[in-house]
Structure formats: structure tokens, C-alpha cells
Amino acid sequence: MRKAPVNKIISFSNVDGPGNRTSIFFQGCPFNCRFCHNPETINLCENCGLCVDKCPARALSRDGDGRVRWDPSLCVQCDSCIRVCPHDASPRVRYMTVEEVLHEIRRAAPYIGGITVSGGECTLQNDFLLELFPLVRQMGKTCLLDSNGSFDFEKDPRILAVSDGVMLDVKAVSPAWHEHLIGAKRDTVLKNLDYLLSVGKLQEVRTVILPGRDEENEVTVRYVAGRIGSACGYKIIRYRPFGVREKYQKELGEFTVEEEYAERYAALARSLGASQAYVV
Ligand code: SF4
Ligand code: SF4
Helix, strand or coil: CCEEEEEEEEEEECCCCCCCEEEEEECCCCCCCCCCCCHHHCCCCCCCCCCHHHCCCCCEEECCCCCEEECCCCCCCCCHHHHHCCCCCCCCCEEEEHHHHHHHHHHHHHHCCEEEEECCCHHHHHHHHHHHHHHHHHCCCEEEEEECCCCCCCCCCHHHHCCCEEEEECCCCCHHHHHHHHCCCCHHHHHHHHHHHHCCCEEEEEEEECCCCHHHHHHHHHHHHHHHCCCCEEEEEECCCCCCCHHHHHHHCCCCCCHHHHHHHHHHHHHCCCCCEEEC
């Protein structure tokens, strides 16, 4: 039976799309964003074992094959393991079947309008989602993808056919800045922006506003606002250093972007027609 690596499931979330939703965070991401606040979701565990002795609750151990095992019943969620991991991974990942994930969704079903799959990058698990989403929709629930835009939706639109929309990150538009900030090219992201708009599957766009990066922030916000108009929401996210790797905090900033600074960009977006731009 097909399995996917799940970092965590939040049964009730009101920040991952409209209404109350169950959010499923998959492990693994092809991008390496400098401002990522969950860097432990980027890679799969390499079983190096470095975290095992750092666990104060003895929730981590090695099995006969040298693989690191996590015992959730002992874990006290102290995060020591992810702090010491040199590979941007986590030992607390569960490989779950579609039925196991569905079981979690069913428990929350009376109280949610749908589910949002996130990460990491959820589209790395498209084969899994192609099985999961139709079953969730049979329950009368919506299915949203929270994506970094690395997957070319036009090339393989099967996942869109069983989804209700995509919440797309557009982190930067300038090619050089995108490669520096994200460690990958921007082209597929921008192609997805236009494609998802054209097929009516763009639920929302998100851009993180970085401190003191006036030019880069403005180029991105102008581009996105000019494209989306009033067709979907535009979430302007204040950079927050919480969870960001120390070396990147030093580069990008050790303080949260002030609301007034981010609000400038939301106002700019609205002035360009993105009437649903707002700051979080
Ligand atoms: S978060 Fe859990 S597994 Fe990780 S070190 Fe703490 S107790 Fe151990
Ligand atoms: S989570 Fe990180 S430190 Fe722990 S075994 Fe896996 S790769 Fe090593």
C-alpha cells in the first residue's frame, strides 16, 4: 500500500486556507529557502544517529538495521532532535498510508470544511494525493494544495483535477534574487502563477516581505499584483525569524518585519488592483 512521509497533522487549523481545516504537512522539499521557518521538513532523515543521544526522553533509538526509530508515546516535543540535526531533517516522521491519513481526517470531519496539504512540498506526494483527494471529496470536504510552485501543474494537471485550488508561494521574481533566496530558479513558479489563474485554480498567493529589502519586495509585489488583480487573495506575510536557521537569520534579519512596513506593500498591491491583499 502506498505510503507518504508525514511530518505532522494539525486536526484543526484556521490559518491554512478558508475556514477550519485539517492540515497535513509532508516531509521533503526541493527548495531550500533561506527564510524557511520549518527547515527540519526539507530533507528525509539520513539515519546518521546524531540526534539519538540528544533525546532527553529516550524517545529515539536505532533498530537492527541502523535506522532511527521514534516512539511518539515517549516524546515530550522538546525539539532537541531537530536542533541538532545537521541535515535539515527530523526523526519524527511517520510513513503513513492513505487509510491512516483518512482516519485522522474522519476524526475531525464534523468540524472542518476541508483539508490542506502542505510541507515541505506537498506536490512531491502527488501519487499519494491522487488516491487521497477523491476519498476526501466523497466526504464532502474540499482539498487545497499549499505549494511552493516547483511542480509544473500544466505539464501534469491530474492533481488539479481532484483539487479545489492552490495556495501558491511567489517568494521572489528577480531571477538572481530568487536563486539566492530559494536555491532554485523561479521560472516554474511564475509559469504556475499564470497557469493556475487561467484555469481558475489559484486560491491565494503568498509573498514574504523581508526587512530592508525594499527593491526585491517591491518587484515581487508589483509583479504578483499586476497578474492576479482581484481574482484571488494575496497574503503579504511579515518575515519572522522564529525557526529560521541561525546563519540565515544573520543575513536576513533577527527581528520580525513591522506591520507598517508590510502594510506598505499590501497597499501597493491593492493600488495595482489586487483588491484582496492583506498582511499577516
Ligand atoms: S522532540 Fe521528542 S524525539 Fe525529539 S529530542 Fe525531544 S523528546 Fe526526543
Ligand atoms: S533526524 Fe537528522 S540527526 Fe537524526 S538521524 Fe536523521 S539525519 Fe541524523
